Amino acid sequence: MTTDEDVEFTALVQRQSRFVFRVAYAVLLNAHDAEDVVQETFLKLYRNRGWRHLDNERAFLARVAWRIAVDQHPRRPQPTGPALDAAAADDPPSPDPSPEQTLLLSNQQAMVRSMIDALPEALRLPLVLSAFDELNSREIGGILGIPEGTVRTRLQRARQVLHQKLTNIQETRYA
Secondary structure (H helix, E strand, O other), X not given: OOHHHHHHHHHHHHHHHHHHHHHXXXXXXXXXXXXXXHHHHHHHHHHHOOOXXXXXXXXXXXXXXXXXXXXXXXXOOOOOOXXXXXXXXXXXXXXXXXXXXXXXXXXXXXXXXXXXXXXXHHHHXXXXXXXXXXXXXXXHHHHHXXXXXXXXXHHHHHHHHXXXXXXXXXXXXXX
């Protein structure tokens, strides 16, 4: 490869590695395994030079990462508890809240993350790709190999399940 190609590939990795990580994490629910998928995804792209003329870079990378992660998935045991890693935890939105507010916010985020992680894969993957990776139904359908209408149905169902779980928790807290 030429120096210009190396620079372009490095820019691609820097630009899209977090996105590829989120796709892999949505499948594997493990930060270390997701990091392995990121490395394998970019290594495959580098070796076959298939990254140079992509029409939709994010959709292509998501599809490659998703396939690699799914191939690894059966060999990995499913977590039994909340599947949160320090690498996947979200930072508080602002440094202004008090320590108590920060702790409450962190607990709420962990609870929502564990609810998302507990969704069946058929509902979790479209939700993560839509909400966190900002892909549309057509792109998600292309990545997962399902019709666009099915993606919309699964997104709606995932949101309904999460809403019901949050409503149940709220009702038990204030009952």
